[in-house]
Amino acid sequence: MILRAERVTLGYGRRPVVHEVTLDITEGGVGLIGESGSGKTTLARAFLGLLTPMSGNIWYGDQTLKKADLRKFRKDVQPVFQAEALDPRMRIGTSIAEALPRGSRPGAKQRVAELLEQVGLDPGLAARRPHQLSGGQRQRVVIARALAVDPRLLILDEPTSALDVTVQARILDLLASLDAERLLITHNLAVVERLCRTSHVLFAGRVVESGPTRDLLANPAHPYTRALRDAVPRLGGPPPEATGRAEAVPAGTGCPFRLRCPLAVPECERAPEPRDVESRQVACHRAEDVLAGASGGPVT
Amino acid sequence: MTAGKDGVMASAEAVPLRRWLPRVPDRFAALGAVLLVLVVLSAILAPWLAPYPMGELRPLEQLRPPSGAHWFGTDQVGRDVFSQILYGGRTSLFIAVAVLGVSAVVGVTLGVVAGYAGGWLRDVIMRVTDVFLAFPALLLSLAMAVVLQPSVNTVVLAIAVTWWPWYTRLAASMAASIATRSYVDAARCLGVPAPLIILRHVLPNSLTPVLVQLSLDAGGVILTSAALSYLGLGAQEPTAEWGLMVQQGQTLFTTNWWVVTFPGLAILVTAFAFNVLGEGLRNALDPRSGTARVVK
Numbered sequence: 001m002i003l004r005a006e007r008v009t010l011g012y013g014r015r016p017v018v019h020e021v022t023l024d025i026t027e028g029g030v031g032l033i034g035e036s037g038s039g040k041t042t043l044a045r046a047f048l049g050l051l052t053p054m055s056g057n058i059w060y061g062d063q064t065l066k067k068a069d070l071r072k073f074r075k076d077v078q079p080v081f082q083a084e085a086l087d088p089r090m091r092i093g094t095s096i097a098e099a100l101p102r103g104s105r106p107g108a109k110q111r112v113a114e115l116l117e118q119v120g121l122d123p124g125l126a127a128r129r130p131h132q133l134s135g136g137q138r139q140r141v142v143i144a145r146a147l148a149v150d151p152r153l154l155i156l157d158e159p160t161s162a163l164d165v166t167v168q169a170r171i172l173d174l175l176a177s178l179d180a181e182r183l184l185i186t187h188n189l190a191v192v193e194r195l196c197r198t199s200h201v202l203f204a205g206r207v208v209e210s211g212p213t214r215d216l217l218a219n220p221a222h223p224y225t226r227a228l229r230d231a232v233p234r235l236g237g238p239p240p241e242a243t244g245r246a247e248a249v250p251a252g253t254g255c256p257f258r259l260r261c262p263l264a265v266p267e268c269e270r271a272p273e274p275r276d277v278e279s280r281q282v283a284c285h286r287a288e289d290v291l292a293g294a295s296g297g298p299v300t
Numbered sequence: 301m302t303a304g305k306d307g308v309m310a311s312a313e314a315v316p317l318r319r320w321l322p323r324v325p326d327r328f329a330a331l332g333a334v335l336l337v338l339v340v341l342s343a344i345l346a347p348w349l350a351p352y353p354m355g356e357l358r359p360l361e362q363l364r365p366p367s368g369a370h371w372f373g374t375d376q377v378g379r380d381v382f383s384q385i386l387y388g389g390r391t392s393l394f395i396a397v398a399v400l401g402v403s404a405v406v407g408v409t410l411g412v413v414a415g416y417a418g419g420w421l422r423d424v425i426m427r428v429t430d431v432f433l434a435f436p437a438l439l440l441s442l443a444m445a446v447v448l449q450p451s452v453n454t455v456v457l458a459i460a461v462t463w464w465p466w467y468t469r470l471a472a473s474m475a476a477s478i479a480t481r482s483y484v485d486a487a488r489c490l491g492v493p494a495p496l497i498i499l500r501h502v503l504p505n506s507l508t509p510v511l512v513q514l515s516l517d518a519g520g521v522i523l524t525s526a527a528l529s530y531l532g533l534g535a536q537e538p539t540a541e542w543g544l545m546v547q548q549g550q551t552l553f554t555t556n557w558w559v560v561t562f563p564g565l566a567i568l569v570t571a572f573a574f575n576v577l578g579e580g581l582r583n584a585l586d587p588r589s590g591t592a593r594v595v596k
Contacts, residue, residue, distance in 0.1 A: 050488060078489060
């Protein structure tokens with residue numbers, strides 16, 4: 001385990017957007033799945049040390065981030081943001097060289113060329129600026145910059161969402177071939193299935209289901225996970241349907257998903273505690289019914 | 301147009317030629333640059349270009365219309381208007397450059413720090429800025445002139461004191477926006493110190509609107525210095541200054557138009573040159589506005 005969030009509450013100003021989340025970043029890749037606004041990126045920023053928790057702790061090894069050796073942490077944990085994460089005024093080579101340790105600056109040009117080759121790019125692109133590259137090339141540059149410090153963990157924030165599917169596939173191949181561990185933030189279930197052994201599903205800033213990615217996607221135990229999976233359009237299949245009201249309920253007033261949940265019962269007005277159900281942890285009073293395939297209305 | 305192998309559209313044939321040509325963003329900007337170079341050169345070379353010495357009085361040649369001997373005529377005390385305009389350019393351009401230089405350095409430095417740092421530091425800087433903006437500019441300048449001796453330096457100080465807060469506001473809003481970009485986050489995650497992040501990423505990406513504003517303000521500064529000179533707080537006789545010349549000749553406009561018109565035109569042409577050059581700068585400084593080239 002490289003990083004661990006322990007009962008972490010995160011927010012902007014005084015407004016919390018992630019509520020008491022506990023999760024470990026373990027080997028084999030960890031996915032954070034959820035719709036826009038669910039708190040995935042906020043959690044990722046906390047793992048990167050860019051956001052201080054309102055309560056709870058981020059653990060780096062056996063120390064909290066507040067007390068950890070930040071120089072070592074920055075070397076171990078690096079972000080891979082979307083392809084737009086390059087300074088538009090900087091040449092590609094300069095952007096990558098910024099990541100190199102100070103002692104290695106004399107050989108920076110050679111190292112930049114090696115990194116560009118490692119991600120499948122022509123070293124000659126070092127002289128270009130970001131707007132002169134395609135989206136896929138820019139994404140590779142972002143990955144090359146993260147690899148410059150040889151990190152143990154890459155925090156990938158929607159690394160393929162702005163790319164077309166063929167470019168996506170090549171970037172996924174590249175990411176899968178890297179030695180570093182991965183925390184992947186995405187709403188794309190196919191991507192998480194490819195890169196992550198374990199996944200956590202976030203809804204309204206709470207983890208509603210955690211477990212092996214394959215089990216989660218093949219047979220969800222939370223109605224929200226099932227809704228996410230069923231919302232993926234399939235070739236030749238029926239168009240996905242949006243069901244229920246879009247808003248979540250306020251914190252501390254029961255299950256956050258109950259206004260959208262087709263299986264909601266009066267008991268859902270009491271917040272469900274995460275519990276073990278088969279191979280995963282689920283925060284749902286009706287997890288067994290979801291696993292059994294219940295599609296709507298209270299069980300009689 | 302051809303498509304590169306990664307889809308970048310580019311004018312492949314134009315690349316070799318463009319490489320050897322100076323990068324002129326557009327015709328208006330080029331015109332502005334040429335005009336500005338002419339104004340600056342004529343100000344610098346005034347002692348050699350001017351047909352008469354600065355401030356030379358010729359009581360027998362008062363209010364002569366433009367002629368071969370006096371291209372722009374003479375004023376009410378017989379000074380050659382063309383020579384006065386050449387010398388006046390030195391004063392007016394000095395005031396514009398000094399005011400904008402001081403305002404930009406102070407304003408942008410404070411603004412970028414405020415925008416990037418946020419929190420209490422931003423609150424302190426922006427509240428101080430608000431205090432300066434709350435004073436009527438002319439009143440503040442008048443108050444300063446009461447304390448200081450009327451001179452060109454007083455004009456520079458008085459205008460700069462009321463001008464820098466606008467650059468602070470502009471730079472702060474730009475810097476606050478840039479500070480949230482993911483390339484800044486990426487630099488933070490690499491452990492790049494905050495001053496270096498500001499210098500490498502925030503400042504260069506915040507400068508475009510500031511440069512445009514500087515060029516747009518240059519004309520305004522020249523006009524404001526003219527107003528202060530009129531109130532007796534700025535350039536004093538025998539210093540030649542365009543604003544002062546306009547103010548002194550304003551009562552003669554209907555009878556001896558040249559006394560006011562030529563210094564006015566000098567202000568107009570200089571302000572126009574700064575404006576179009578600023579617009580061209582904006583285009584040239586935006587890396588996405590240039591022609592994309594084929595990626596080999």
